[in-house]
Amino acid sequence: MRFYEYESKALFERHRMPLNTRRTVSSASEAREAAAEIGCPVVVKSQVLSGGRMKAGAVKFAKTPDEAASYYDEILPIEVNGETARSILIETMSPIAQEYFVSVTWDGRRKAPVVLFSDMGGIDIEEVAEKHPEHVSKTHFSTIFPLTPRIAKEAIGKVGVSGRDLNRMTPIVFELMKIFLEYDLTLAEINPLARLEDGSFCVLDGHIDLEAEARGKHKKLLAELGIGEDETRQARPPTEFEIAGRKVNDVDHRGVAGNVVEFDGNLGLIIGAGGGSLTLFDAVRNHGGKPANYCEIGGNPSVSKACELTKLILSKPGVEKIAVMMNVVSNTRVDIVARGVVKGCIESGKDPAKVISIFRIPGAWEDEGFKILEKYGVEYCDRSVSMYDAAGRAVAKLGA
Amino acid sequence: MSILITSETKFIIQGITGREAVNLTRENLDYGSKIVGGVTPGRSGRDVYGVPVYDCVRDVVEKHGAVEGSIVSVPPGFTRDAVFEAIENGVKTIVVVTENIPRKEVAQMVELANLRGARIIGPNCLGIISPDEAKMGGMGGPAANTRQAYKKGNIGVMSRSGGMTTEIASTLTAAGLGQSTCVSIGGDAIVGTTYAELMPLFEADPETEAIVIYSEPGGRMEAELAEWVKENDSRLPIVAFMAGRFMDEMQGMRFGHAGTIVEGKEDTTAEKIARMEASGISVAERIEEIPALIQKRLAEKGK
Numbered sequence: 001m002r003f004y005e006y007e008s009k010a011l012f013e014r015h016r017m018p019l020n021t022r023r024t025v026s027s028a029s030e031a032r033e034a035a036a037e038i039g040c041p042v043v044v045k046s047q048v049l050s051g052g053r054m055k056a057g058a059v060k061f062a063k064t065p066d067e068a069a070s071y072y073d074e075i076l077p078i079e080v081n082g083e084t085a086r087s088i089l090i091e092t093m094s095p096i097a098q099e100y101f102v103s104v105t106w107d108g109r110r111k112a113p114v115v116l117f118s119d120m121g122g123i124d125i126e127e128v129a130e131k132h133p134e135h136v137s138k139t140h141f142s143t144i145f146p147l148t149p150r151i152a153k154e155a156i157g158k159v160g161v162s163g164r165d166l167n168r169m170t171p172i173v174f175e176l177m178k179i180f181l182e183y184d185l186t187l188a189e190i191n192p193l194a195r196l197e198d199g200s201f202c203v204l205d206g207h208i209d210l211e212a213e214a215r216g217k218h219k220k221l222l223a224e225l226g227i228g229e230d231e232t233r234q235a236r237p238p239t240e241f242e243i244a245g246r247k248v249n250d251v252d253h254r255g256v257a258g259n260v261v262e263f264d265g266n267l268g269l270i271i272g273a274g275g276g277s278l279t280l281f282d283a284v285r286n287h288g289g290k291p292a293n294y295c296e297i298g299g300n301p302s303v304s305k306a307c308e309l310t311k312l313i314l315s316k317p318g319v320e321k322i323a324v325m326m327n328v329v330s331n332t333r334v335d336i337v338a339r340g341v342v343k344g345c346i347e348s349g350k351d352p353a354k355v356i357s358i359f360r361i362p363g364a365w366e367d368e369g370f371k372i373l374e375k376y377g378v379e380y381c382d383r384s385v386s387m388y389d390a391a392g393r394a395v396a397k398l399g400a
Numbered sequence: 401m402s403i404l405i406t407s408e409t410k411f412i413i414q415g416i417t418g419r420e421a422v423n424l425t426r427e428n429l430d431y432g433s434k435i436v437g438g439v440t441p442g443r444s445g446r447d448v449y450g451v452p453v454y455d456c457v458r459d460v461v462e463k464h465g466a467v468e469g470s471i472v473s474v475p476p477g478f479t480r481d482a483v484f485e486a487i488e489n490g491v492k493t494i495v496v497v498t499e500n501i502p503r504k505e506v507a508q509m510v511e512l513a514n515l516r517g518a519r520i521i522g523p524n525c526l527g528i529i530s531p532d533e534a535k536m537g538g539m540g541g542p543a544a545n546t547r548q549a550y551k552k553g554n555i556g557v558m559s560r561s562g563g564m565t566t567e568i569a570s571t572l573t574a575a576g577l578g579q580s581t582c583v584s585i586g587g588d589a590i591v592g593t594t595y596a597e598l599m600p601l602f603e604a605d606p607e608t609e610a611i612v613i614y615s616e617p618g619g620r621m622e623a624e625l626a627e628w629v630k631e632n633d634s635r636l637p638i639v640a641f642m643a644g645r646f647m648d649e650m651q652g653m654r655f656g657h658a659g660t661i662v663e664g665k666e667d668t669t670a671e672k673i674a675r676m677e678a679s680g681i682s683v684a685e686r687i688e689e690i691p692a693l694i695q696k697r698l699a700e701k702g703k
Contacts, residue, residue: 106503108659109620111510111590143507184502186589213476213658214502235652261655274587274656275561278616278644279687285646294655298563327567328549330526330541331423363566364541383570386688 001210001233004047006089007225008206011183012190015175018202022091028069034090035068041093044071046078046085049233056080061093082236094202099192101125101136102155102173104180112140115177117155121192135159143181149174168201169193183221184214241316245295248308255301255332257309265290267357267398268313268322270306270341273298276327276387283391284323289398292319300332306340307347314348314355321357323394328362328383334369337361342376353377357397360390402530402581403556403601403608404493404521407432411469411536412460412491414439414482416448420497421473423538425449428471430543433534436464439482457489469493469536471527479523480505487518495537496522496592499658506590513592520592524657526562526584531569539584540566553578555694556602556636558595559614560587560621560657561643567687568612568641575691580608587616587657594621596628602636610694611638615672617647618660622672626679637697638681639690645669 003011006024013019023034024047035042046058053059058078062068072088099121107114118136120128129136137158141151152173156166172193180188187209194204210218215229222229232238238246245260256272267289271277277296284291293313297306313322324341326332338359345352359373362383373380381390405411413428415421416438425448428435435451437460444455454460461467470486472479472494479498486494487509494513501523513520521528527537531550539562540546549570555577559565562584569579583598585591595613602608615622622640629638647655648668654661662668673683682693 106507106590108590109594109624111507111592113504113507142511143504144511181504184504186503211502211504212654213500214504217502234654235650259655261653273561273563274660275559275564275614275616275643276567278561278647278656278660279564279567279641282643282645283686296656327561327563328570330538330545330563330566362570364545383567384574386571386686387567388686388688 001212001215001231002049003208003210003225004049004086005045005205006047006087007227008208009203010225011179011208011221012203012206015179017172017175018200020092020094020202020204022089024087024089025072026087028072031072031088031090032065032069035062035065038090038092040064040068042068043091043093044068044075045089045091046075046080047087047089048080048083048085050081050083053080058085094194094204095197096194097197098195100169100195101128101191102176102193103187103189103191104177104185105187107140110140113143113177113180115139115141115151115155115173117159117173119159119161125191141177147178147181152177164199165195172201172203183218184211185209186211241293241312244312245309248305248312251305251308252302255297255299255305257295257297257301257305259294259296261294263291263293264318265292266318266320267394268292268316268319269295270297270309270313270322270324272296272326272332279327280325280387280391283388284395286388287392287395289391289395292316297326297337298332300336301340303336303340303343306337307344310341310344311348314344314350321355321394321398323357323391324359324361325387325390325394326361327387329364331364333364334361334366335372338369338372342372342378357394358390360385360387401605401607402533403598403605404581404583405469405528405530405534405536407533408434409468409534409536410434410436410464411471412437412439412457412467413451413471413473414457414486415472415474416440416451416453417443417446418473422448424471424473425451427538427542427546428535431535431546433536436460436467457485457491461489467491469495471495471497471537473497476500480509483509483520484512487512487516492518494518494520495525495527496520497525497527497537499524501588503588503590506588506592510590510592521583522586522592524588525586526565528581528583530581531579537584538562539582549573550582551578553580554607554609555579556605556608556611557582557613558598558611559584560616560659561614564614564643568614568690571687572612572691577691577694580605587659589619589659595625596621599625599628599632599634603632603634608636610698611636612690612694613638613640615640615642616656616660617644617662617669617672618667620666623666623675626675626681629679629681637694637701639684639693639697640676640681641684641687641690642669642673
């Protein structure tokens with residue numbers, strides 16, 4: 001989950017990183033006051049999660065407090081990749097001598113954290129790496145030996161930086177590496193890290209991504225930064241339907257019936273598990289079907305969980321039929337899912353035989369499951385019908 | 401033959417008294433696996449389906465001699481410690497079933513394993529199965545269901561999805577193609593052992609004649625495999641299935657497993673398919689095409 005710039009900087013500040021004086025504001029008059037207080041010129045920056053703010057015109061430089069106020073009004077409605085500003089950050093504008101780039105992330109192939117450093121900061125690092133590879137260093141480091149500044153020094157030194165600049169940047173890069181590990185981040189980035197005209201260094205912009213799995217471990221930090229527990233910080237905010245989906249999963253602790261993602265089609269999907277759902281969603285679309293949702297069931301969900309999920313999907317406007325499909329299951333009982341789905345249809349006032357277009361879950365307890373489906377006249381198939389063909393049958397029924 | 405596990409492999413289950421682990425114990429014993437002991441701190445003296453429970457791995461080793469493998473099925477907050485314990489007691493193959501482990505902890509487990517010459521499979525996986533020999537993990541579920549889906553043979557399977565491993569094995573079995581060993585490598589962004597890291601083992605296994613992989617968006621594992629295949633002039637034809645093609649249009653959204661997200665061009669299925677095909681890996685559009693593709697590739701090699 002991504003932090004806004006102002007949140008990233010709040011975390012950096014706790015670690016004594018050099019930062020400009022700044023204020024987060026939520027009105028034009030606050031922007032004017034902040035600019036006057038900090039002292040002009042100031043930078044006026046839209047707080048969005050996605051990149052490309054500068055290109056979108058959502059970052060401006062103000063020479064007077066009045067200018068800061070008018071830029072506030074100008075920037076606020078600007079959409080950056082479809083996203084509007086959560087707030088506006090007003091910050092001292094510093095005279096820059098040179099920009100650097102430093103980022104700590106995971107290298108999945110090496111299975112280790114890596115520091116990327118460049119003396120060509122401020123621009124797209126992938127472009128720098130392609131055109132000027134000698135200006136980008138890549139240095140892996142250990143997660144079990146004590147972290148010491150030597151890796152930071154090596155990372156900076158590899159691109160040819162020496163002297164006072166090397167010694168001044170080493171503690172900043174080292175601190176970023178420590179933050180990365182301490183808070184279970186997947187990205188800790190400063191771009192640009194600027195050398196100012198007086199020779200001092202300053203963090204001008206920063207990105208932080210915290211690993212979703214580690215949210216529970218860092219509740220205190222998130223609360224202190226004002227990040228709500230319900231904020232997913234995914235590429236787009238969750239819809240009402242998706243929030244309701246999460247509640248279904250919290251019904252009890254037995255199995256999973258979650259990860260509901262809303263789409264705008266007419267075929268409701270009760271699919272699983274992780275890999276099976278991806279495979280089946282592709283299959284439905286390949287047959288020209290229009291899914292109303294994505295979801296994942298697995299780990300042997302209870303009857304009530306399967307039932308509630310069915311009811312939720314059937315309550316979605318535009319859903320004409322549902323398809324219940326999984327790969328050959330290992331630890332999910334076919335009969336329990338069958339019972340839950342049938343119950344969900346009946347409680348929604350629908351005939352399972354009409355509303356379930358196909359039931360394809362082969363595996364443990366399938367005979368018991370198929371008996372239930374037969375009783376209610378639901379069309380089902382075993383593993384001799386492929387996932388792809390089962391999806392095809394579901395789509396075909398909607399066309400008829 | 402097979403890789404990683406045979407009917408002779410002695411292994412333990414850490415967290416054996418947990419609900420899921422009790423099921424695993426039974427399913428694995430029924431399938432013919434040699435489970436010498438289990439570990440749950442504070443529960444020594446009990447047994448699970450006849451498997452004696454100990455407080456720590458050291459006690460199992462003292463009582464039963466060297467242990468080759470372990471299934472780690474403990475809550476996420478205790479997983480790193482359990483894995484460290486296994487490694488430091490000489491266990492060489494560790495299957496981590498637990499999901500929702502932060503990347504840092506996975507990296508720490510892998511780093512220690514590398515220092516000690518141990519191998520981690522997972523996390524967030526269903527483990528390993530050498531059909532009709534033994535299994536180490538939840539692959540295929542109850543023994544009877546497992547026997548229905550998996551049959552001994554010459555195809556090695558590696559998969560980022562545990563469930564899809566069984567779907568693929570079942571499809572291969574139905575077409576008369578048995579499997580040498582199937583490995584559910586895990587669905588996280590960092591996994592203990594990647595496709596490319598398992599290839600030398602399959603390459604050295606005389607029984608394995610071809611490989612099937614199940615793959616998803618996100619990560620660099622497919623690129624790594626494609627490079628490995630090119631650099632090592634592999635004797636094994638590979639057929640891949642790529643799920644989650646719809647995700648190429650949905651940057652930044654996570655679906656399926658923790659590691660399944662498109663953040664950059666290299667994460668997309670289009671890019672992965674192109675890389676794999678360029679290295680000579682056949683990519684199936686549907687699961688049911690896999691057996692015919694395997695047979696075609698084997699026929700080309702005169703097998």
